[in-house]
Amino acid sequence: MSDHPHPPSFDENILKKVEALQEKYAAMGQDLNAYLDGLLHADYLTYWDYINLDTLLSLQHPITPFPDESIFIIYHQITELYFKLALHELDQLNTSASKDPDLILKRVSRVNRYFEALTHSFEIMVDGMDQDQFLKFRMSLLPASGFQSAQYRMIEIRSTSFDRLLREEVREKYEDHAPGDLEELYSHIYWKAGAVELATGKKTLTLRQFEVKYDRTLLELAENTFEVNLRSLWNGLPVAAQTDDLRQALRWLDTNVNINWPLSHYKSAVRYLQRDPEDIAATGGTNWQKYLPPRFQRRIFYPELWSEQELANWGKGWVEKEVFGVK
Template sequence: MEITPEIKEKLEKINAKYAALGQDMGSYLDGLLYADTVKYWDYIAIDTLLSLQKPRTSFPDEVIFIVYHQITELYFKLALREFEQVSEKEDLTAEFLVERTTRINRYFEALTKSFEIMVQGMEKEQFLKFRMSLLPASGFQSAQYRLIEIASTDFINLVHKDVRSNFKGTEPIKEMYQNIYWKEGATELDSGKKTLTLEQFEERYSDEFISFGEKHINTNLWQCYKSLPQVDQERDDVIIALKQNDVNVNINWPLVHYKSAVRYLHRAPDDIAATGGTNWQKYLPPRFQKRIFYPELWSEEEVNNWGKTWVEEVLGKQS
């Protein structure tokens, strides 16, 4: 084989790279000589991936339920990487913020579109049976979903809307966390007590949520936006990306998710108690939660009508 000037130049660069690390290039060339080639199945860890579905019953549709939750968690992981990139960016620009926020939007749009897999794709009879063997677990306990909320907005916007006006937003995160909106979704209808689902979730994750909140006081997506020069804050593409994000995360995904709860759990006049007796009908619809990450970007009327568009339609069809 001829050692062409190009190959020689590459070798010199590789040598310089290892020399800078105090390493001997020859040993690394030996490594290259013996190293196996990369195979798709190893790189993507296919065997591990396909071994991660562990149904608790033998109903075939339970695997659909597990896989779709896993798909969702992977998209959440991708979204969180984008939040981190924005919050850690030195000299953040409007372009960078728009591009990263648009990626997050794409992930949520993919999830919203594919949610039909949950809404239509399982037999209700099977669902109602295998769901009982999963209690008290619930998607409510998705920590990544909560981290996305905390990474998006000032913590005050996650305080339950009925008590939010008692806070200034400058209180310690720990204090605001006591009044986080999601507690309402895991409260027993009859007794008003915390469900086991919530108790276990808090025991496992509260410390992490509080420290994540503290870390993002000045670097959540809203604060990153506010750190841009005024002229960039007023740019259409920036405002549209953030508003779309609010709609995707706080209206469209919650509504399509709610549709699945209605399909499987709604049975007039009583709802099916497959969730440990929570008040999900009053809690899940976005028009009740009014969770809004960027309220300053919306008009008063838009805030008042938050999530009202197709929720009645969803209920009407299923009851």
């Protein structure tokens, strides 16, 4: 028996890792020893720090005393986070590698899942707030509106070619546009026909503020995604790569973004705002009844993937059943 303490014994794997680390740091002229000190002193990571929980939970600031205003704020924030997830997928379809149909399918399926979650949870808005409270606190929020969500528009711009986002009457005219035409197309973008005053047809402050803040950014996005928006990617695929699965996923995306989500949203507008003429004031008296329903908008990302009949009935069945209770 020796009097010496046992030499430290290390698992073979650990020694190998230390060697690999030594090489990694040496390659950058760094001293592994100093970094190991850092590791020794560092705290263990916690859940709350990792996801920035305290910050996240500190971002809700109601501006009225009505308790249900918090529901309205938090649900908008949840929606924006889902929009961020959707953009996180679509943003990655920006290189030539994006022309792989399996990769497109994977990303589109993820975006579909996010939109399904949003559509299903929209009942939180439709049934989950007290209408008396809503109509009161909503007046304190004017002219702010979800209409001003730029992420929503970015999802649309990444999903299709820009002509598909114009008001329906000019879509055909701009079908074969070039990147240099995008600025002209932008003046016909569908959302400039929304958030206008019902009485005068003038742009509301809601729309004007949105234009000042986001017009440039959105136009630049349209320019940058001219070749890598989902519609261009699909149409650029060789026929053999235009698989049925991808076709279905894109049709589903069209349905989710242009029918299902807008209809659950519209349902909440009908539920809260359509009661009597006084309530119209809660939107600032806008043209939302003509503007929001998908059957009027007829926004369709991929017309080539739908039959004549499907196109003709765009947005019809569901709205009659879900919003107006027609059997």
